[in-house]
Amino acid sequence: MSETADVPAAARASKTILSAAASGAASAQTGAEVSASGPPPRIPGIASVKPEYVIRPIGDARGPSQRDRDREAAGSSAAPQSGADVSDARDSKRTFSGTDMGDDDAAEAAGAGDGQRGSKRGRKERGQNKGRKFAKQNDDVRMCNMYMLGKCSFGKQCRYSHDLAAYISSKERDLTFMPSPSPSGSLRPLSAEAREAYLNEHYSTSAPWVLSSSSKPDQSADPTALPHGSIDTSVRCPNFTNTGECPAGWKCRFLGGHVRILPSDSEAAAQEEETEVAGTIPAVAPTRSGNVELLGLNLAQAHGSSAPTEEGDDDFRRGETNFVSKTSLRLLKNREYFLPKAKQVLEILNLETEEAQAHGHARPRPIILSEDGAEKPAKKKLTGADLEDAMMNGFEPETSSHATQQDGASSTVDHARYRPTEKRRLDWKGKLYLAPLTTTGNLPFRRVCASFGSDIHCGEMGLAESYLHGTGGEWSLVRRWEGERIFGTQICGSKPNLLVPAVEALVKEVGSGLDFVDLNCGCPIDLVYNRGAGSALLDSAGRLGKILRGINAVLGEIPLTIKLRTGTTSKNTTHKLFARLQTEWGCSAATLHGRSRKQRYKNLADWNYIKECTDTLRDSVRVWNEESRHADEPEMVPVPIFGNGDVYSWEDYRENMERTGVDGEMLARGALIKPWLFTEIKEQRNWDISSRERLDMYRQYAEYAISHWGSDTQGINTARRYFCEALSFTHRYVPVGILEHLPPRLNDRPPIWRGRDELETLLGSSNANDWVKISDMFFGKAPDSWHFTPKHKSSSYDADGGSEQQG
Numbered sequence: 001m002s003e004t005a006d007v008p009a010a011a012r013a014s015k016t017i018l019s020a021a022a023s024g025a026a027s028a029q030t031g032a033e034v035s036a037s038g039p040p041p042r043i044p045g046i047a048s049v050k051p052e053y054v055i056r057p058i059g060d061a062r063g064p065s066q067r068d069r070d071r072e073a074a075g076s077s078a079a080p081q082s083g084a085d086v087s088d089a090r091d092s093k094r095t096f097s098g099t100d101m102g103d104d105d106a107a108e109a110a111g112a113g114d115g116q117r118g119s120k121r122g123r124k125e126r127g128q129n130k131g132r133k134f135a136k137q138n139d140d141v142r143m144c145n146m147y148m149l150g151k152c153s154f155g156k157q158c159r160y161s162h163d164l165a166a167y168i169s170s171k172e173r174d175l176t177f178m179p180s181p182s183p184s185g186s187l188r189p190l191s192a193e194a195r196e197a198y199l200n201e202h203y204s205t206s207a208p209w210v211l212s213s214s215s216k217p218d219q220s221a222d223p224t225a226l227p228h229g230s231i232d233t234s235v236r237c238p239n240f241t242n243t244g245e246c247p248a249g250w251k252c253r254f255l256g257g258h259v260r261i262l263p264s265d266s267e268a269a270a271q272e273e274e275t276e277v278a279g280t281i282p283a284v285a286p287t288r289s290g291n292v293e294l295l296g297l298n299l300a301q302a303h304g305s306s307a308p309t310e311e312g313d314d315d316f317r318r319g320e321t322n323f324v325s326k327t328s329l330r331l332l333k334n335r336e337y338f339l340p341k342a343k344q345v346l347e348i349l350n351l352e353t354e355e356a357q358a359h360g361h362a363r364p365r366p367i368i369l370s371e372d373g374a375e376k377p378a379k380k381k382l383t384g385a386d387l388e389d390a391m392m393n394g395f396e397p398e399t400s401s402h403a404t405q406q407d408g409a410s411s412t413v414d415h416a417r418y419r420p421t422e423k424r425r426l427d428w429k430g431k432l433y434l435a436p437l438t439t440t441g442n443l444p445f446r447r448v449c450a451s452f453g454s455d456i457h458c459g460e461m462g463l464a465e466s467y468l469h470g471t472g473g474e475w476s477l478v479r480r481w482e483g484e485r486i487f488g489t490q491i492c493g494s495k496p497n498l499l500v501p502a503v504e505a506l507v508k509e510v511g512s513g514l515d516f517v518d519l520n521c522g523c524p525i526d527l528v529y530n531r532g533a534g535s536a537l538l539d540s541a542g543r544l545g546k547i548l549r550g551i552n553a554v555l556g557e558i559p560l561t562i563k564l565r566t567g568t569t570s571k572n573t574t575h576k577l578f579a580r581l582q583t584e585w586g587c588s589a590a591t592l593h594g595r596s597r598k599q600r601y602k603n604l605a606d607w608n609y610i611k612e613c614t615d616t617l618r619d620s621v622r623v624w625n626e627e628s629r630h631a632d633e634p635e636m637v638p639v640p641i642f643g644n645g646d647v648y649s650w651e652d653y654r655e656n657m658e659r660t661g662v663d664g665e666m667l668a669r670g671a672l673i674k675p676w677l678f679t680e681i682k683e684q685r686n687w688d689i690s691s692r693e694r695l696d697m698y699r700q701y702a703e704y705a706i707s708h709w710g711s712d713t714q715g716i717n718t719a720r721r722y723f724c725e726a727l728s729f730t731h732r733y734v735p736v737g738i739l740e741h742l743p744p745r746l747n748d749r750p751p752i753w754r755g756r757d758e759l760e761t762l763l764g765s766s767n768a769n770d771w772v773k774i775s776d777m778f779f780g781k782a783p784d785s786w787h788f789t790p791k792h793k794s795s796s797y798d799a800d801g802g803s804e805q806q807g
Contacts, residue, residue: 039740047750048740055752139251139713141167148249164250164289171230174256175716175780177238177706178202178212178699185242185700186451187693195693203692205757210695210777231292232256238703239296239711243318246296250289251712253780258296262288319707320443322480322513324472332470332505339508341554342501349496349546423559426516426589428486428640428664431455432678433591435644435668436490436518436563439791440725444704447481448697449671453678456486456664461520464493464502478510479708488516488561492523494532495543500550507555514558516588519551522565524597535565535597538574548585559588563644566609568597578613582639583624590617591666594645604747605645611660614641642666648673649743650681670746672729686744688737691760694730695777701726702778717786720772720779724788727771731764 042048046058144160146152152162161167181198182189190198202211237257240246246258287294331337434449435441436458446457459477466474478489489506493499503517521544523534530536537544552560562581567573574592581587592613594605621638624630644666647653653665670677675697680687705719734750736742755761762770768790772782 042741045748047734047744047748049734049750049753050738050740053738053753053755055754058749058751139167140170143167143251148251164286168230168250168255168289168292171255172253173230174232174235175253176232176235177254177703177778178210179236180238180241180703181696183242184451185703187696187700188451199690199692199696203695203759205691205759207758209759209762230255231259233259233261237296237711238706239318242707244296245318246711247318248710248712248715249297250294253711253713253716258294260293260295262291262293319482320479321482322478322510324475324478324509328509329470329472329475332468337470337505339501339504342504342550345500345550345553346497349550352546422557423586423588424515424557425637426559426561426640428456428589428642431486431664432681433642433664433666434458434671434678435666436461436520437668437672439722440672440729442722443479443481443708444701444719444722445675445726446484447704448701449675449678450481450483450485451700452676453682454667454671457484457488458518459487459489461490461492461523464491464498467491467502467505468498475509478506478514480513486515488514488518490518490520490563492520492528492533493547494536496546496550499547500554503551504554507558511556511558516559516561517551517555518561518563518591519548520563522563522593522597524565524600529568529597535568538564538568538577538597541577541580544577545580545585548581548587552586560586561589561591562587563591563593565593566596566599566606570596570598572596572606572609575609575613575616578617579620581617583620583636587639589640589642591642591644593666594643605643607643607645607656607660610643610645610656610662614643614660614662617641640664644668646670646746648677648746649686650684651743653681654684669729672726673746674730674733686736686742688735691755691757691763694733694763695759695774698723698727698774699778702775716779717783720775720782720786721788723775723779724768724771725791727774728768728790731766731771733764735760735764 039048039050141163142160143164144152144154144158144162146154147158147160147162152158181187181195187195187198203209204211233256235254235256237246237252237254239248239252240254240258246252246254252258287297328337432454433456434446434454437445438460441458441460446454450457459479462474462477480487491499491502491506493502499519506514506517520534521537523529525534528534528536532540532543537547548560548562564574564577578590578592581590592610594607594610595601595603618638621636625635630636640663642664643656643660643662647656647665647667648670656662656665667677674680674689676687676689702719702723705723706715709715709718709722734744734753735755736744738753738756753764755764762774765771768788772788776782
């Protein structure tokens, strides 16, 4: 990239405005006077930037406003392409009963728009950019994936190419990627001197920003050395470097990083020519093309029993767990998946409902006839005591011929239910909890947060309905990185007959890789709320109780946690639920977001109410232990309680902990804007992170993203998309070194500012085109057909109901 083209829009604007300001002596004199007399008093809601870094103060009508910059950022980074395919199946196909879901309670959105609240102009300029599309990028030659990663069983009937030489010759030139500073990919393990040396070697605070990406000579500099001009042997493949393997094989965009140049072999070339003449189609991808030998492909996987099959082995990723086989997904889609516990739990819950209705005005039960017309015998009704006995002591074993066929073993099913005292205890006291964040809370982002000190991770919210439909994108949400010490998944649904079977399926498929399952009771968006899910459950205590008890019954020893808001309206009601969460419904942990559904993010989080709910739960446990009817049972210990809302500094964290007595705090927006917040809290300091350290954090994210989504063409562009999604939040960070008052506040709105160097200004740009330019540093230049449209239209600093949607 040229230096002129690389200067961000914000930087170009700053140079123009600063030049104009320099000609005004009065402005310079005013700034000097302010500096001499000390910083002005802190203004609530305004981030006070030092005068020498202010381009235009808030309220100044000159030039483009911050809101204009936000509107520019909300537009696409390129003109939308008509007829573009949707690139991400998970986001494009996620629906709630066939309706586009939009966002969910774990989503972190930008703030509201401008204008008078309720005006047409204001409504247009805030909220989400709905119907976003991302063009799907493919190679010019569409190679068969089964052939490239193993053995293709279709032969001549295969619709895709098996011509490896044509594919390699048509590929674009290999991308480059700089070396990692440490095996973990993070700068943190290095000494201060080693970190500084690495930053000096690879980054600059002015264009071209990234100084070098390669550490070895290019053997392909000589055009005669290789038959394929697309290969650059000086490049480094992140996957091959870290694991010794690259699942992308020949399709890798860093192919030169794992090939070996061999002497010319005329005999091999002759054999290839004979194959072409014979017109046969090879079934197994070769490991050689001309004098280029492929390294890093798992040969056992490519040619042996581990070859990609219908079982889903083609989704192999080193260092990740919680994969689901394609056979299981097919059974779920066909409604053939065996869920014996869920069936019996739902029968018990339904009988409980019928018994409750019998004491009031119950609707008549429908008469179900057998084939011969005789009425089926009525099921024996259970009393409340029978129900509790069945739930506590276990279910009657049920045999099924389908179970035998599916499991290939004994049809006896373990129906024993774990008592609350037998559940795994969650030792979360003082730990830092990264919130479940839709779109942005993906596995690469969680890895970045882990490198900065996060302790507890929860995957993105999944819909119970989509799990039961066998949606592959939904099941990918439970993917876990091996370094995540405490990991769970969040699920959302409206009824026991959806949530209980979905949770049993999760336990059967990935139960060994889950430390907890979290129930979403905070999602505020209409599409979820109107279906009775998310925050709607806060107003249906009876239904919520059945859901929690039913899920607990099928979870076994896995703990069940819950995330709630303060209520659905301005009236706080959740304390009534906290009195029952542990003693009646068996929750193992609870997190309370200090805002109601109606408030969204227009008010500050109510930590006083979080304290009230915390005290309520602990009082309910104390009363339960003191009751004589529980004298023979083990003493109940209060479960961990976490608070959530507006934590943006270590001072915020400490104040909330001391004031409320919660066991820990969940970080959401604060972690999205500055992932190093976990380090600040643990080290109790406001980290004035440098622009080069921040740029290396993006390099770290890019490396993790390539490892997760793949290093082929589609994987690179998927990684680029989520890279830009992350930048749509991190660009809002205002460096603490240019602030007059500390600690920074999450909802404070800054004036238009410039950084202490050009790179810091670039990283603070709200222009989506600049985010794409930053992605070009690590993923190569974006294709002309690729464009990025931010998820949200406006800045995060306006306090309005259209703010972020993290439940």
